[in-house]
Amino acid sequence: MPQRYLVTAATRHAPSSPSSLALFPRPRREDAPQRRHDLREANKGTARMKLDRHYTDPRLVELYDRDNPRGADTDFYVRLAADLAAQRILDLGCGTGLLTRELAASDRQVVGVDPASAMLAVARWQPGADRVRWVDGDASALGTPEADLVVMTGNMTGNVAQVFLDDSEWAAPLRAIHAALRPGDHLAFESRNPDDRAWERWNRDATFERIDSPYGPMECWLEVVSVGNSRVRFEGHNVFTDTGEVIVASSELRFRSLAELTDSLIDAGFTVEQVYGDWNHRPVSSTSRVLVFVARRG
Numbered sequence: 001m002p003q004r005y006l007v008t009a010a011t012r013h014a015p016s017s018p019s020s021l022a023l024f025p026r027p028r029r030e031d032a033p034q035r036r037h038d039l040r041e042a043n044k045g046t047a048r049m050k051l052d053r054h055y056t057d058p059r060l061v062e063l064y065d066r067d068n069p070r071g072a073d074t075d076f077y078v079r080l081a082a083d084l085a086a087q088r089i090l091d092l093g094c095g096t097g098l099l100t101r102e103l104a105a106s107d108r109q110v111v112g113v114d115p116a117s118a119m120l121a122v123a124r125w126q127p128g129a130d131r132v133r134w135v136d137g138d139a140s141a142l143g144t145p146e147a148d149l150v151v152m153t154g155n156m157t158g159n160v161a162q163v164f165l166d167d168s169e170w171a172a173p174l175r176a177i178h179a180a181l182r183p184g185d186h187l188a189f190e191s192r193n194p195d196d197r198a199w200e201r202w203n204r205d206a207t208f209e210r211i212d213s214p215y216g217p218m219e220c221w222l223e224v225v226s227v228g229n230s231r232v233r234f235e236g237h238n239v240f241t242d243t244g245e246v247i248v249a250s251s252e253l254r255f256r257s258l259a260e261l262t263d264s265l266i267d268a269g270f271t272v273e274q275v276y277g278d279w280n281h282r283p284v285s286s287t288s289r290v291l292v293f294v295a296r297r298g
C-alpha cells in the first residue's frame, strides 16, 4: 500500500532537546490545533515546489509515522550502511526522518534533505533529531559533500524514486547524487516493481481503514484515478468523521521497470551492484513488490 498518512509523536511545542521530548511522548488530541498551526507555519517554505498533500497538509503529515512505522526496509538500509562502513550519509526525501535518525545514531555525519517543510518539522521534533543536519530542499541542494552513501527510501513504498515522473525529472536527481558521492561510493533506493501491479490493490475495499487520529476518528482509503504510460494517479481519501471534513490527497507515481532503472543508473554514471526483490536480499521475481537497488558511482 502506498504511504497512508501520517501521524507522529508530534508535540505541542517543539522541544529543545531529545530528553525534553520524552516528556511528551504521545500526541494529545487537545493539542491538535496548535500542532496544526506549527505545521502550517513550517509549510511556508514549501511553496516553491508542488508536493502531494500527504507531505504538506498538517493533519496528514502528523499521521505519516503512525502509518509508516519502522520496518524491514529500515533494517536493510541500516545494515547496508554498516556493511559499507559509510560515515557520511545523505538521505534524499528523508520525510519525517525515521531512518535518517537511526543512521545518525552511530556517530556518522548524516544529512536529511526533503522539500516538504512540514515533514522536516516533524523530523526535527523527534528524539535524536539533533544528530542530523536537516536541509529543506530537493536534490539540487545536495552540492558536492563527498558522501559515501546516498539513500532514497519510501518506507516500504518506493515513493521517493517514483515521484520523478518524466525521465528528465529522474535524471536530474541521479546527476546530483552522482556529484554528491565520491567515486566508488554508493546510492541505494527502492522503487515498486511494476510487474507486481500494486495499483490493482489500491481500491476502497482493499484499503479502507478506520483510525483514531489526533484530530478525531477518521476513515481512509485509496482509489486509483488512472493508469497509463507507466504512471499511476491515485487519491488518498481522508474523512474526519466527527466533522465530515474530507481531504483528498492526489498523487502520481511512475513505475519504472528493472531494465529502465538499470539503464537510467548506467546513463548517470553508476554501476548496478545489486538489485533485490525484497528487504531480505532475495532475488527479483515477477511477484517481488519492490526493486531494491544498490549502485556504485563509477
Ligand SMILES: C[S@@+](CC[C@H](N)C(=O)[O-])C[C@H]1O[C@@H](n2cnc3c(N)ncnc32)[C@H](O)[C@@H]1O
Pocket (backbone or CB within 6 Å): 003, 051, 055, 068, 092, 093, 094, 095, 096, 097, 098, 099, 113, 114, 115, 116, 119, 137, 138, 139, 152, 153, 154, 155, 156, 157, 159, 160, 163
Ligand atoms: C513516502 S515519503 C518517504 C519519507 C522517508 N524517506 C521514509 O522512508 O519514510 C516521500 C518523501 O519524498 C519527498 N519528496 C517529494 N518530492 C521530492 C523531490 N523532488 N525531491 C526529494 N524528495 C521529494 C516528500 O516530501 C516525502 O517526504
